[in-house]
Amino acid sequence: MPPEKARASTEVVHALIRADLLAGVHQPGEKLKFSPLCERYGASVSVIREALTHLAGEGLVIAEPRIGFRVRDVSLQDLKDLTATRIDIESLALRYAIERGDVEWESRVVAAHHRLERTPMVSADDPARIAEDWESAHGCFHATLLDGCGSPRLLDIARGLRDAAEFYRRWSQTRDPDRDVAGEHKGILEATLARDTDAAEARLRAHYARTVEILEPALRDKR
Amino acid sequence: MPPEKARASTEVVHALIRADLLAGVHQPGEKLKFSPLCERYGASVSVIREALTHLAGEGLVIAEPRIGFRVRDVSLQDLKDLTATRIDIESLALRYAIERGDVEWESRVVAAHHRLERTPMVSADDPARIAEDWESAHGCFHATLLDGCGSPRLLDIARGLRDAAEFYRRWSQTRDPDRDVAGEHKGILEATLARDTDAAEARLRAHYARTVEILEPALRDKR
DNA sequence: TCATGGAAAATATTCGAATATTCTCAGATC
DNA sequence: GATCTGAGAATATTCGAATATTTTCCATGA
Numbered sequence: 001m002p003p004e005k006a007r008a009s010t011e012v013v014h015a016l017i018r019a020d021l022l023a024g025v026h027q028p029g030e031k032l033k034f035s036p037l038c039e040r041y042g043a044s045v046s047v048i049r050e051a052l053t054h055l056a057g058e059g060l061v062i063a064e065p066r067i068g069f070r071v072r073d074v075s076l077q078d079l080k081d082l083t084a085t086r087i088d089i090e091s092l093a094l095r096y097a098i099e100r101g102d103v104e105w106e107s108r109v110v111a112a113h114h115r116l117e118r119t120p121m122v123s124a125d126d127p128a129r130i131a132e133d134w135e136s137a138h139g140c141f142h143a144t145l146l147d148g149c150g151s152p153r154l155l156d157i158a159r160g161l162r163d164a165a166e167f168y169r170r171w172s173q174t175r176d177p178d179r180d181v182a183g184e185h186k187g188i189l190e191a192t193l194a195r196d197t198d199a200a201e202a203r204l205r206a207h208y209a210r211t212v213e214i215l216e217p218a219l220r221d222k223r
Numbered sequence: 224m225p226p227e228k229a230r231a232s233t234e235v236v237h238a239l240i241r242a243d244l245l246a247g248v249h250q251p252g253e254k255l256k257f258s259p260l261c262e263r264y265g266a267s268v269s270v271i272r273e274a275l276t277h278l279a280g281e282g283l284v285i286a287e288p289r290i291g292f293r294v295r296d297v298s299l300q301d302l303k304d305l306t307a308t309r310i311d312i313e314s315l316a317l318r319y320a321i322e323r324g325d326v327e328w329e330s331r332v333v334a335a336h337h338r339l340e341r342t343p344m345v346s347a348d349d350p351a352r353i354a355e356d357w358e359s360a361h362g363c364f365h366a367t368l369l370d371g372c373g374s375p376r377l378l379d380i381a382r383g384l385r386d387a388a389e390f391y392r393r394w395s396q397t398r399d400p401d402r403d404v405a406g407e408h409k410g411i412l413e414a415t416l417a418r419d420t421d422a423a424e425a426r427l428r429a430h431y432a433r434t435v436e437i438l439e440p441a442l443r444d445k446r
Numbered sequence: 447t448c449a450t451g452g453a454a455a456a457t458a459t460t461c462g463a464a465t466a467t468t469c470t471c472a473g474a475t476c
Numbered sequence: 477g478a479t480c481t482g483a484g485a486a487t488a489t490t491c492g493a494a495t496a497t498t499t500t501c502c503a504t505g506a
Binding site: 009011046049050053054056057058065078081082084085088089092151152153154157161164 | 232234269272273276277279280281288301304305307308311312315374375376377380384387
Binding site: 033034035045049065066067068 | 456457458459
């Protein structure tokens with residue numbers, strides 16, 4: 001339930017809808033009608049419209065002129081393409097980061113990893129669901145890793161792909177209990193700090209390939 | 224001067240403003256105020272606002288909440304980053320295209336190149352300005368080249384970067400009279416058809432590096 | 447049974463005005 | 477002289493109603 005805001009700016013509504021999309025409140029492919037959204041977020045059509053246009057730019061919703069907006073659909077095919085693209089882009093950025101990153105960047109990576117390592121993956125009250133804090137620390141670790149590459153354009157592309165991947169990840173909350181995610185992160189960190197480009201890239205690649213493997217069964221029926 | 228449209232849908236206005244931005248009607252960094260835009264495009268604030276929000280998603284304008292919108296600024300630093308990123312992304316896509324592209328794709332590349340070759344670079348009436356037809360054929364050739372890669376996500380990223388580059392290219396209409404652009408395109412085409420990945424990538428890389436060299440002097444004063 | 451047409455309902459789009467915010471600049475204060 | 481203040485102007489944002497479009501669904505005819 002979104003908090004009742006007396007004043008609803010488009011930014012706030014954009015963030016609320018975005019959070020709801022990632023949380024799975026609106027199903028993939030579902031039509032997003034104005035009247036219900038206005039009621040839910042306590043805003044007029046104008047601000048809903050602007051928020052949706054913004055989200056369409058981010059690729060989370062699809063704008064269909066004169067028909068309306070719908071939640072972006074998911075498919076196994078798209079997940080594979082997304083993951084492959086993400087691996088290529090992040091490998092590129094990580095290589096540059098390892099090549100160009102300074103000590104200040106290194107420290108931020110170590111800090112982000114430490115935070116991730118010390119954040120419990122599941123919350124105490126709902127062990128079936130991945131904790132919000134962990135999701136945040138996880139995203140932050142991967143973003144910081146690439147941060148040293150020095151290319152705003154490349155980082156922007158990587159951020160967009162991460163958002164899209166998060167959409168999939170949150171939508172299907174399945175996970176492999178045998179998987180040593182912490183170990184994978186540690187491996188990436190160590191290879192990066194050792195400035196071992198090939199090893200770091202291989203580990204990053206394996207990390208994401210694992211994720212798609214886990215999500216695959218949940219998408220089997222979606223084509 | 225934009226054609227007087229009795230009915231102004233946001234799509235039409237979006238396309239008009241976009242064309243004007245690429246044509247340099249609105250200067251980089253300039254504030255885009257609603258009243259003048261409403262008058263110029265014959266639309267109400269709502270449709271102008273939606274068009275600008277859309278353009279902000281494409282990165283051509285910058286949205287500053289509660290302050291308004293402005294044309295994205297240009298800088299030498301950004302041009303260099305953009306070009307480097309574009310080279311990396313397009314190299315990646317071209318490699319995949321050469322690896323995976325079928326005969327149908329090959330034919331489209333040949334066709335696009337033929338069209339580009341037979342389109343005059345400058346129009347008869349204004350030899351100082353690059354012809355609209357040529358710009359279009361040029362963009363189409365480069366897009367088709369990557370088309371065979373089979374990754375919608377990667378193609379989407381490449382398209383965004385091409386748009387950004389076009390913004391720079393059109394803004395500064397300088398060009399090098401000694402440059403053999405047609406030869407460069409032919410070289411890329413031949414290496415691609417020969418499925419010589421390394422040669423094709425090297426030629427694509429050189430092609431874009433040349434472009435930044437030519438644009439550089441015009442941006443010297445912009446930092 | 448299936449296709450077609452065309453009201454009626456549902457819905458998206460657009461508008462212009464009402465409101466809120468930011469900017470400008472003259473005057474006051476230190 | 478420099479900085480603050482606040483009224484007024486300029487501007488962006490938000491609203492709800494008016495308009496246009498799409499969808500639904502039932503009647504009609506092949």
